[in-house]
Amino acid sequence: MFTGTLEFDVVLPPDSRSLKAKRAYVRPVVAALRRLEVSAAEVGDQELHGRTAIGVAAVAGTAHHVGEVLDACERLVAGRPELELLSVRRRLHSSDDD
Template identity: 50%
Template sequence: MWIGWNEFDILLGDVHSLKTKRSVVRPIVAEIRKHFQISVAEVGDAQLHRRAQIGVSMISGERSHIEEMLNSVEELVARRPEVELLSSKLRVLQASDF
């Protein structure tokens, strides 16, 4: 069994309140969840107006499947015009590594 996750550090555009931040981040999280059917959540920078961290994770029997899916999610986030993807941290481990 393979376990993979990716953490995205994103800079939000013209955002001046936490309410506006939620209106930008929630649609991204919902689109990832709907399109890829994987686990996704805002995982950090909750009190910062212009920054967000979004995490995605999945398990599979094939490492290549995880890498392909998580790279596709990264491309989706990077294409969003209202955010700038600052960094992405992709990790893939085999269950026996624990």
């Protein structure tokens, strides 16, 4: 069994000056990621209005499949014109890891 995670560091548009406006940008992204059959959530910078961290986790039987799913997630977030993707942190774990 293999698990993979992504953590996206994202800058939101200047008009996201309230938490309500921030949610209007974050929720559709998280919903779109979940349609790729992964777990996704806002995992950091909840108190900041112009930034967010979005986490994604996927589980599969092969490392290759996990990689394909994470690649699709990264393309989805990078392709959102309203967001500025600063960085992506990727990790892959095997059930054989100690």
